[in-house]
Amino acid sequence: xxxxxxxDVGGTKIYNAVxxxxxxxxxxxxxxxxxxxxxxxxxxxxEIISKHEQDxxxxxxxxxxxxxxxxxxxVGSTGNIAKEYPSMPFTDLSKKPVFVENDANCAAxxxxxxxxxxxxxxxxxxxxxxxxxxxxxxxxxxxKGQNGAAGEMHFKMxxxxxRKCSCGTWDCFEIYASGTGLKLTAQEMTNNPxxxxxxxxxxxxxxxxxxxxxxxxxxxxIADGIIGLANLFDPDCxxxxxxMAEFVNTExxxxxxxxxxxTTPVKIKKAQAGNYSGxxxxxxxxxxxxx
Amino acid sequence: xxxxxxxDVGGTKIYNAVxxxxxxxxxxxxxxxxxxxxxxxxxxxxEIISKHEQDxxxxxxxxxxxxxxxxxxxVGSTGNIAKEYPSMPFTDLSKKPVFVENDANCAAxxxxxxxxxxxxxxxxxxxxxxxxxxxxxxxxxxxKGQNGAAGEMHFKMxxxxxRKCSCGTWDCFEIYASGTGLKLTAQEMTNNPxxxxxxxxxxxxxxxxxxxxxxxxxxxxIADGIIGLANLFDPDCxxxxxxMAEFVNTExxxxxxxxxxxTTPVKIKKAQAGNYSGxxxxxxxxxxxxx
Numbered sequence: 001x002x003x004x005x006x007x008d009v010g011g012t013k014i015y016n017a018v019x020x021x022x023x024x025x026x027x028x029x030x031x032x033x034x035x036x037x038x039x040x041x042x043x044x045x046x047e048i049i050s051k052h053e054q055d056x057x058x059x060x061x062x063x064x065x066x067x068x069x070x071x072x073x074x075v076g077s078t079g080n081i082a083k084e085y086p087s088m089p090f091t092d093l094s095k096k097p098v099f100v101e102n103d104a105n106c107a108a109x110x111x112x113x114x115x116x117x118x119x120x121x122x123x124x125x126x127x128x129x130x131x132x133x134x135x136x137x138x139x140x141x142x143x144k145g146q147n148g149a150a151g152e153m154h155f156k157m158x159x160x161x162x163r164k165c166s167c168g169t170w171d172c173f174e175i176y177a178s179g180t181g182l183k184l185t186a187q188e189m190t191n192n193p194x195x196x197x198x199x200x201x202x203x204x205x206x207x208x209x210x211x212x213x214x215x216x217x218x219x220x221x222i223a224d225g226i227i228g229l230a231n232l233f234d235p236d237c238x239x240x241x242x243x244m245a246e247f248v249n250t251e252x253x254x255x256x257x258x259x260x261x262x263t264t265p266v267k268i269k270k271a272q273a274g275n276y277s278g279x280x281x282x283x284x285x286x287x288x289x290x291x
Numbered sequence: 292x293x294x295x296x297x298x299d300v301g302g303t304k305i306y307n308a309v310x311x312x313x314x315x316x317x318x319x320x321x322x323x324x325x326x327x328x329x330x331x332x333x334x335x336x337x338e339i340i341s342k343h344e345q346d347x348x349x350x351x352x353x354x355x356x357x358x359x360x361x362x363x364x365x366v367g368s369t370g371n372i373a374k375e376y377p378s379m380p381f382t383d384l385s386k387k388p389v390f391v392e393n394d395a396n397c398a399a400x401x402x403x404x405x406x407x408x409x410x411x412x413x414x415x416x417x418x419x420x421x422x423x424x425x426x427x428x429x430x431x432x433x434x435k436g437q438n439g440a441a442g443e444m445h446f447k448m449x450x451x452x453x454r455k456c457s458c459g460t461w462d463c464f465e466i467y468a469s470g471t472g473l474k475l476t477a478q479e480m481t482n483n484p485x486x487x488x489x490x491x492x493x494x495x496x497x498x499x500x501x502x503x504x505x506x507x508x509x510x511x512x513i514a515d516g517i518i519g520l521a522n523l524f525d526p527d528c529x530x531x532x533x534x535m536a537e538f539v540n541t542e543x544x545x546x547x548x549x550x551x552x553x554t555t556p557v558k559i560k561k562a563q564a565g566n567y568s569g570x571x572x573x574x575x576x577x578x579x580x581x582x
Binding site: 066075076120121122134136138139141143144145146147148149150151152153154155156157158159160167168169172220221224225227228229231232233234235236260261262263264 | 357366367411412413425427429430432434435436437438439440441442443444445446447448449450451458459460463511512515516518519520522523524525526527551552553554555
């Protein structure tokens, strides 16, 4: 049975685990804080790899940032991690094969192999967190684009420059469908600049009408975005993952989407591959790359 | 040299021509008006086929409507053609092999093989006419989706139910980027319900400031839509075709798009495969399906 050392790299935490070709996590998941400096990040990678590389067949990174089509390194910017990170020489870090893929793509792959989108022809995964990530799988292949940067959920929800998005432009799906988006929707609908996503979620639990209306508006925006994705990709399944996915009513969204699309009916599901889906997907992709 | 009888089926006209495996049209392009009744349409198909089938290796349809993944028939509705058209028994119409594909997909394929998006990894074609069509090619394959309906340019430009779209919902890219969209933009910006796209185009030629402003707004909407497509697909190239494409400034759109996307730079080009790109693409796909 082939095994991978999976390393998940985010702006705040680095996780690692040994994972087999069925997606089972063997032993402990280890956790580090992501260092600020590039050299310190590299040192953490080397420490993890030297500890585990003799036990595995491939080192598989699930990382923030777009990853090239050769799965060897980063393309372009990566948000809140050391600015030199795109120059990380991943393939030099071990004598074992090294495989790199974007974290949202890895998570989408885990859902496709062992989770909510198993056995689909076309699936779209949307990660709803502080921001929004995306991973699209078409006929058993990740959609990578010309240079590996595809799957970015930055399409416009309006064109009149209403909300500034993290990407520097205006009114992307991310700034409506994310946790940040829910907070901004709440602020706009209450004229209270201090309201938080937590207030909304708690208010909904306490059956507060205004908070329910705010959550519905946020979900409506998510559905409106999915309508566009469904018309473009004609997917079997859209998987919602990430910390904000638990507040979504998938049945309501599925009904609205299927009422409005011109393509064929789509299932809306919550992710099933668990919190470590990024590492699991990276491991499965890394092991597959050996074959 | 293999040859196809290509038949292009639209709501108003049916064209046909014999085309070789290099995309050359051999002889005359013939033209029929599309009959209203299903049986009459079938009769036209039979007449065309009986006239040419002995000279070709495959019958290749470029048709309105979504086409299934087996390229044998229509999936779902098709707009302004006989309502029974989706039940057309294409493969029974000839003893020669019959191949069917959606017209926008065929035109995108012609651009990919002999036109503006030759040698690209990922290309998106957008047909700007009365409506908007789309065809997306990823790693040498048409994006078809789970059932063949992918590539529909119905993603929202706003979410406040401003313009009703031909698809029955609201505010899709089509109802902003199409000729109809330009007319509606002109009506909104002049408060003149009788203004036409022709008035705008003529006004722009005569350097009328208001008409230039209207055309710019329309092009800005097209660019905003392409930004979303570029972030989703990371394409090498977006090809603009159709009767409205001649009024588009591709350089302006390319600059705006590349300033705003998070993915890698994309080229915006006008179509180069000519007015019969649907038939040419169908012929090339049909011939390829024999191999």
